Amino acid sequence: MSEAGDSERIGVAVVTGGTRGIGLAVAKRLTADGYDVLLTYKGDADAADAAKTELAGSGRQIEVIAADISTADGAGQAIEAAMQSLGRLDVLVNNAGITRDTLLMRMSDDDWDVVLTTNLKGAFLTSKAAIRPMLRQRSGRIVNISSVVGQVGNAGQANYAAAKAGLIGFTKSLAKEVGSRGITVNAIAPGFIDTRMTAGLSDEMKAMLLERTPLNRFGTPKDVAGAVAFLVGPDASFITGHTLTVDGGLFMP
Ligand code: NAP
Numbered sequence: 001m002s003e004a005g006d007s008e009r010i011g012v013a014v015v016t017g018g019t020r021g022i023g024l025a026v027a028k029r030l031t032a033d034g035y036d037v038l039l040t041y042k043g044d045a046d047a048a049d050a051a052k053t054e055l056a057g058s059g060r061q062i063e064v065i066a067a068d069i070s071t072a073d074g075a076g077q078a079i080e081a082a083m084q085s086l087g088r089l090d091v092l093v094n095n096a097g098i099t100r101d102t103l104l105m106r107m108s109d110d111d112w113d114v115v116l117t118t119n120l121k122g123a124f125l126t127s128k129a130a131i132r133p134m135l136r137q138r139s140g141r142i143v144n145i146s147s148v149v150g151q152v153g154n155a156g157q158a159n160y161a162a163a164k165a166g167l168i169g170f171t172k173s174l175a176k177e178v179g180s181r182g183i184t185v186n187a188i189a190p191g192f193i194d195t196r197m198t199a200g201l202s203d204e205m206k207a208m209l210l211e212r213t214p215l216n217r218f219g220t221p222k223d224v225a226g227a228v229a230f231l232v233g234p235d236a237s238f239i240t241g242h243t244l245t246v247d248g249g250l251f252m253p
Pocket residue numbers: 016017018019020021022023040041042043044045047067068069070094095096097098118119122145146147148189190191192193194195196197198
């Protein structure tokens with residue numbers, strides 16, 4: 001295995017929702033560490049073009065495809081495209097996610113379904129497609145981007161909390177299924193990370209979160225990317241079924 005910065009490829013990674021926010025930071029970090037990367041997105045083609053341009057200087061092969069991972073076809077296409085264009089699959093980061101926040105009384109069936117289908121079923125569908133080549137190789141790393149909201153709950157986010165808690169149970173179950181085949185499955189639970197997803201929070205909410213964060217700052221996408229790099233790297237080879245919290249100390253059990 002080569003060191004970061006070496007021009008030799010160390011593996012192939014798929015990052016769902018990799019064209020902005022946390023996913024883009026993960027893609028940047030993995031390319032810097034020597035991975036060729038395929039990114040998926042749903043509909044924001046401008047962000048996808050910008051991500052491709054930003055990663056072009058990495059010296060690694062970058063593929064960007066529009067693939068809705070909440071459908072079996074989209075998830076299958078993402079993995080198939082990685083296998084065809086990059087030849088193998090070492091790392092899957094299930095990062096694509098959305099929110100539709102509102103109190104339960106006002107939450108529509110659609111608010112519930114679209115959040116569960118994107119955040120939870122999407123990880124199931126993409127992992128299912130990815131697990132075949134990983135089983136053949138007898139190696140692989142899957143990292144699911146959950147949330148502290150899945151661990152502690154949050155008023156106005158019953159759908160999102162259910163999906164993110166489900167992702168932690170999914171992580172543990174899959175870790176037990178595929179551990180003997182050299183595949184690890186872990187989750188990351190970010191706290192407040194400064195991205196488009198959190199841009200709409202009120203100033204009062206941001207001030208409250210900051211006040212409760214011992215490290216006294218908001219997280220950055222790069223903070224989460226560092227945790228992903230650790231979990232897919234050699235130092236984490238004996239870690240599976242774990243949920244790593246990256247939240248500046250906001251929520252401590
Ligand atoms: P973001 O800036 O809103 O980016 C979301 C990404 O997911 C975009 O690339 C988006 O593509 C893609 N996406 C959404 N639905 C998709 C679908 N059905 N198929 C394929 N791609 C899809 O979000 P973020 O803040 O970086 O969050 C990334 C992950 O971290 C999410 O799972 C989120 O729940 C989790 N997280 C975030 C925070 C936070 O504070 N930001 C905290 C905890 C957990 P388009 O651009 O095409 O829409």
